[in-house]
Amino acid sequence: MKPIFIFRHVASEGAGYFGDFLKRHQIPFRIILLDEGEAVPESLIETSALVLMGGPMSVNDDINWIEPELNLIRQAVKHDMPVLGHCLGGQLISKALGGSIGTNPVKELGWLAVEKQHNSAAQDWLAELPDQFTTFHWHGETFTIPEGATNILSSQYCPNQAFVMGNTLAMQCHVEMTPNMVIDWATMHADDIATPTATIQSHEQLTTDLDNKISTLQNHADKLYQRWLQPLLVN
Numbered sequence: 001m002k003p004i005f006i007f008r009h010v011a012s013e014g015a016g017y018f019g020d021f022l023k024r025h026q027i028p029f030r031i032i033l034l035d036e037g038e039a040v041p042e043s044l045i046e047t048s049a050l051v052l053m054g055g056p057m058s059v060n061d062d063i064n065w066i067e068p069e070l071n072l073i074r075q076a077v078k079h080d081m082p083v084l085g086h087c088l089g090g091q092l093i094s095k096a097l098g099g100s101i102g103t104n105p106v107k108e109l110g111w112l113a114v115e116k117q118h119n120s121a122a123q124d125w126l127a128e129l130p131d132q133f134t135t136f137h138w139h140g141e142t143f144t145i146p147e148g149a150t151n152i153l154s155s156q157y158c159p160n161q162a163f164v165m166g167n168t169l170a171m172q173c174h175v176e177m178t179p180n181m182v183i184d185w186a187t188m189h190a191d192d193i194a195t196p197t198a199t200i201q202s203h204e205q206l207t208t209d210l211d212n213k214i215s216t217l218q219n220h221a222d223k224l225y226q227r228w229l230q231p232l233l234v235n
Helices: 016-024 066-078 088-096 120-125 179-188 203-207 210-233
Strands: 004-008 029-033 049-052 083-086 101-116 132-143 150-154 162-165 168-171
Touching: 004 016, 016 029, 016 210, 049 066, 049 088, 066 083, 066 088, 083 088, 088 101, 088 132, 088 162, 088 168, 101 203, 120 150, 120 210, 132 210, 168 210, 179 203, 179 210
Parallel strands: 004 029, 004 049, 049 083, 083 168
Antiparallel strands: 101 132, 101 150, 150 162, 162 168
């Protein structure tokens, strides 16, 4: 199998648990370090799938790697190559496919519930997951659902939490978290969580019982990642 390309946009939001998952299943991958000036590949010839991680920037910002990354996503979707996006990565997929990205009514920063949508795509992709489960969130913007895609997850304050189209899965939430990532983000972005609300959690709320929260999240992530990998494992 050709390596999966994982696009890192900032050092604090790397492959995380997704990288651990691939290592455990002995699936090769290569991290494209956009934050260190590495160029976006122009073609898909050296990869079997694309994975896009998060970042604090906006897809609407004038950043030199955004348009090349959008073009590569379009190529991959056109060829039915698996594409996976986490938060900013999900927003990049939405924009590449004709969606738009704008400010969510509230920021979601912390451990918040998501719910399955009632459609066949959700039944397929989320078959082994509960109807409602808690995942990690860290965003102030959100995406629309592109034409031809299907929304499969929602939350109380952000109706578009994940969509699928063919072999593409775009998520607004973060299922790739590790304990260190949660602690690092809570420390690095202390000002953002200084005034807790219904959707913004304090440092204590973010980190209390962290090992159990992460264990549950990673069990859910395993099921999502395994479903996303199906097209690669049958070839």
